[in-house]
Amino acid sequence: xxxxxxxxxxxxxxxxxxxxxxxxxxASIRRDWTIARSYRLPFALGLFQSLVSLAFVDFxxxxxxxxxxxxxxxxxxxxxxxxxxxxLATFGVTLxxxxxxxxxxxxxxxxxxLLTMPAPARVAVLASGSYQLLASAVAxxxxxxxxxxxFGLRFHVTVQSxxxxxxxxxxxxxxxxxxxxxxAAFVVVFKRGETLTSMASSALMVxxxxxxxxxxxxxxxxxVASVVPFTWALDVVRASLLxxxxxLGQLAVLAVAGALALPGAMWLxxxxxxxxxxxxxxxxY
Amino acid sequence: xxxxxxxxxxxxxxxxxxxxxxxxxxxxALVGPNGAGKSTLLRILATSVVPDSGxxxxxxxxxxxxxxxxxxxxxxxxxxxxxxxxxxxxxxxxEFFAALHGLRRRxxxxxxxxxxxxxxxGEVADRRVDRYSSGMRSRLGVARALLGDPAxxxxxxxxxxxxxxxxxxxxxxxxAFATTRPAAVVMATHDLAEASAVATRVVVLEQGxxxxxxxxxxxxxxxxxxxxxxxx
Numbered sequence: 001x002x003x004x005x006x007x008x009x010x011x012x013x014x015x016x017x018x019x020x021x022x023x024x025x026x027a028s029i030r031r032d033w034t035i036a037r038s039y040r041l042p043f044a045l046g047l048f049q050s051l052v053s054l055a056f057v058d059f060x061x062x063x064x065x066x067x068x069x070x071x072x073x074x075x076x077x078x079x080x081x082x083x084x085x086x087x088l089a090t091f092g093v094t095l096x097x098x099x100x101x102x103x104x105x106x107x108x109x110x111x112x113x114l115l116t117m118p119a120p121a122r123v124a125v126l127a128s129g130s131y132q133l134l135a136s137a138v139a140x141x142x143x144x145x146x147x148x149x150x151f152g153l154r155f156h157v158t159v160q161s162x163x164x165x166x167x168x169x170x171x172x173x174x175x176x177x178x179x180x181x182x183x184a185a186f187v188v189v190f191k192r193g194e195t196l197t198s199m200a201s202s203a204l205m206v207x208x209x210x211x212x213x214x215x216x217x218x219x220x221x222x223x224v225a226s227v228v229p230f231t232w233a234l235d236v237v238r239a240s241l242l243x244x245x246x247x248l249g250q251l252a253v254l255a256v257a258g259a260l261a262l263p264g265a266m267w268l269x270x271x272x273x274x275x276x277x278x279x280x281x282x283x284x285y
Numbered sequence: 286x287x288x289x290x291x292x293x294x295x296x297x298x299x300x301x302x303x304x305x306x307x308x309x310x311x312x313x314a315l316v317g318p319n320g321a322g323k324s325t326l327l328r329i330l331a332t333s334v335v336p337d338s339g340x341x342x343x344x345x346x347x348x349x350x351x352x353x354x355x356x357x358x359x360x361x362x363x364x365x366x367x368x369x370x371x372x373x374x375x376x377x378x379x380e381f382f383a384a385l386h387g388l389r390r391r392x393x394x395x396x397x398x399x400x401x402x403x404x405x406x407g408e409v410a411d412r413r414v415d416r417y418s419s420g421m422r423s424r425l426g427v428a429r430a431l432l433g434d435p436a437x438x439x440x441x442x443x444x445x446x447x448x449x450x451x452x453x454x455x456x457x458x459x460x461a462f463a464t465t466r467p468a469a470v471v472m473a474t475h476d477l478a479e480a481s482a483v484a485t486r487v488v489v490l491e492q493g494x495x496x497x498x499x500x501x502x503x504x505x506x507x508x509x510x511x512x513x514x515x516x517x
Contacts, residue, residue: 019387027384027393031370031377038372109367116331117385118356118433124385277335280294280328 019119024127032131050143051150057081058151060211073213075156075242082147083238084210086140087169091230092204093136094176096197097129098184103193112283121273122266125184126177133173161240168236168251174258175229181265185272191284204230229257286437286469290339292325292493299325300336301493309436310467312460314474314484321490323473327441330471331361344436357386360430362440364423371415375406375425378414379432386433400428404458420451427458438462440472444479452476456483 036042061078073080102125105111114124147153157165183200187193207214207221208230214222225231232250239245276282286307292300300322307313315323328334329341332352341348341355348355369378376397383393401410404424414422423443430438440459444452460483463470474480480487489497 019385023384023387023389026390027381031373031381034377035370035372108370109365110370112333113361113363113365113368113382113429114385116333116356116359116361117382118353118387119385120353274335277333280292280299280325280334282333 019123021123021127024119024123025130028127029131029134036131036135046139047142050139050146053085054082054143054147054151057085074238075154078147078151079153079155079242080213080238081211082144082151082153083241084208084234086143087172087234087237088205088208088210088230089143090136090140090169091172091176091233092201093132094129094173095180095183095200095204097132097136098125098177098180099187099193099197101125101128101132102184102187103191106187106191106284109283115273115282122181122269125181125269129177129180133177155241156244157241158244160246161244164246164248164251165237165240168233168240168247168254171251171254171258172229172233172236175233175254175261178258178261178265181262181269185265185269188269188272188276188282204228207231209234229254286342286471287326287330288340288342290326290329290336290341292322292329292334292336298493300329302339303490303493303495305471305488305495307437307469307471309469310464311486312463312470312472312484314472314480314487315490316474316477316480316487317490317496320492322493323490324441325493326490327361327439327471327473330437331359331439332356357433358436360433360435360438362426362430362438362443364426364440364442364445369414369422369425372413374411374413375401375417375421375428376410378425379428382429383432388432396432397428400431401425403431404428405454419446420448420454423447423451423455424458427455431462434466436466436468438468438470440470442474443472444474444476452479459483 058078060081061076064077102111105114105128114128115121117124119127144153179200183193183197186196204210207217207225207228209225214225214231217225232254236247236250236254239247239250273282287303287305290300290303290305292298303322303326305313305326315326317323325334329336330343330348332341332348332355335349343355344358346355346358370381373381379397379400380390380393383396384390386396388396398407398410401407404427406421406424406428409417409421414425417425423446426443427440430440438459443459444455447455456479459470459472462468472480472484485500487499488495489499
């Protein structure tokens with residue numbers, strides 16, 4: 001290294017323009033993909049876990065019988081539970097990925113550096129969870145593919161109901177991303193958010209109707225389940241893919257919830273980062 | 286740069302009305318005992334801490350009203366080894382951080398290559414950061430700070446974990462960038478020899494106040510005398 005080594009730098013480093021969210025998201029996905037590839041075993045373990053999960057549901061379905069309560073479980077128990085587990089995994093990641101990633105950045109020492117860069121904090125945090133969301137979507141698609149190919153899962157869809165399933169999943173992802181950003185805001189302020197995120201994931205499994213219809217829950221829990229967006233999302237996707245219906249009412253509720261929750265969560269995250277800047281705790285963990 | 290900056294953390298007064306101006310091409314070393322307010326002042330200039338009162342302008346931008354705009358003109362060197370993604374190479378790290386400056390993939394690659402070459406890491410650019418020495422990681426920290434071609438470079442004890450030779454290389458690099466760009470440089474350090482050698486001006490902080498301004502060439506003895514008076 002010589003002092004002359006800096007001369008070519010001046011004028012060669014492009015001037016930073018306005019930071020585009022997609023540029024940061026793409027760079028975050030490349031970063032996390034590269035890190036993920038440096039650990040080889042999790043890919044094989046993920047595939048194994050999908051197969052075990054499908055086999056578990058298949059055996060459970062044989063115990064329950066092929067058509068228990070045909071009105072509540074259109075398509076049979078296996079289809080009902082497979083969609084439940086796949087969506088639980090995907091929405092669970094959406095819910096927890098921002099907070100987990102933020103916590104990892106806190107403890108690894110990169111958070112304060114990230115937040116002194118020109119990218120706005122909300123963009124940096126949103127981008128930080130994007131790889132996990134993408135990976136969970138790919139894993140969900142792979143699990144459904146295995147269920148179709150190896151376990152005989154069949155859908156009953158029309159073009160309209162397939163579009164409804166896509167729209168419902170998208171709207172639910174927005175709702176859960178918003179909740180995930182709110183959890184990330186909690187981590188910025190209180191540092192430890194693991195308990196909260198694991199509680200939220202467990203609550204989804206119990207209340208959302210993953211392995212059983214929520215109608216089997218006791219009345220108080222059933223009322224709670226009826227206001228959990230995960231339950232709405234499962235109802236929409238199951239009705240669309242297994243019964244060929246388009247549940248417009250529930251779709252509309254999900255869309256409105258997403259439209260309200262995301263700006264609110266962004267605002268909350270911004271306030272949390274501002275508070276950490278005021279208290280000087282941005283780099284603490 | 287900073288005018289009347291005050292910051293309290295609970296009952297502790299970290300900064301009490303600090304004024305600091307740094308011109309392009311100038312290197313200001315902040316020295317003082319632990320708790321004098323050096324790191325807090327740097328963090329305020331870097332916008333990661335908001336002052337209770339006072340004004341901060343970075344390259345003409347009001348850093349309190351428009352922190353994101355101010356960050357476009359600022360490069361920060363934390364002196365913290367952990368602030369990289371260790372399973373990525375030096376090049377991959379810089380390409381990622383360049384994206385946070387708004388550089389697209391191709392521009393980020395150009396910026397990363399240029400800054401890696403500038404700090405003498407071109408030959409190990411594709412080596413994973415967990416296989417870098419402390420000196421290499423320090424230089425990578427400087428490279429990261431230079432990615433946006435900053436008008437203001439902020440360094441917090443950049444040489445604290447370096448051997449004398451590596452520390453001297455780092456000082457040369459900072460001095461070269463300050464004069465070549467030219468950039469305003471503010472560096473917090475406990476090393477009086479470093480402050481005396483690299484700085485054009487030394488600012489002595491004590492209990493959150495500016496106690497003295499000294500010319501950089503005044504030598505270690507002069508600095509030590511002032512600091513002794515400051516209770517170190």
